[in-house]
Amino acid sequence: xxxxxxxxxxxxxxxxxxxxxxxxxxxxxxxxxxxxxxxxxxxxxxxxxxxxxxxxxxxxxxxxxxxxxxxxxxxxxxxxxxxxxxxxxxxxxxxxxxxxxxxxxx
Numbered sequence: 001x002x003x004x005x006x007x008x009x010x011x012x013x014x015x016x017x018x019x020x021x022x023x024x025x026x027x028x029x030x031x032x033x034x035x036x037x038x039x040x041x042x043x044x045x046x047x048x049x050x051x052x053x054x055x056x057x058x059x060x061x062x063x064x065x066x067x068x069x070x071x072x073x074x075x076x077x078x079x080x081x082x083x084x085x086x087x088x089x090x091x092x093x094x095x096x097x098x099x100x101x102x103x104x105x106x
Contacts (some may be wrong), residue, residue, distance in 0.1 A: 012087075015057045030058035 019027055033055050060083060074082065085091055096101040 011053065012057070015054055018054070019058055027058045028062050030055050031062040044060060 019030075022030075022033065092103075
């Protein structure tokens with residue numbers, strides 16, 4: 001029997017679609033929560049990772065939260081550039097450092 005597989009969305013796309021459906025006050029509440037810090041990667045569960053990523057994506061939607069204690073306060077252009085880079089916009093990827101340096105002419 002043949003089955004139809006829908007394309008599985010990337011996690012960031014899935015989290016964004018969830019946040020799109022939530023009321024603004026819920027997203028703001030998620031954004032105001034400080035992500036749980038885990039000293040050891042081994043101690044972090046999948047649920048911990050999902051909660052942390054959801055909080056960070058909610059925070060990215062609300063610029064009211066301000067920087068984290070170890071994050072500088074970026075201006076709007078720098079903040080937008082960082083968000084675009086994290087989303088993969090205008091990012092060139094290379095298979096190796098040699099390929100990157102060749103493209104740069106170094």
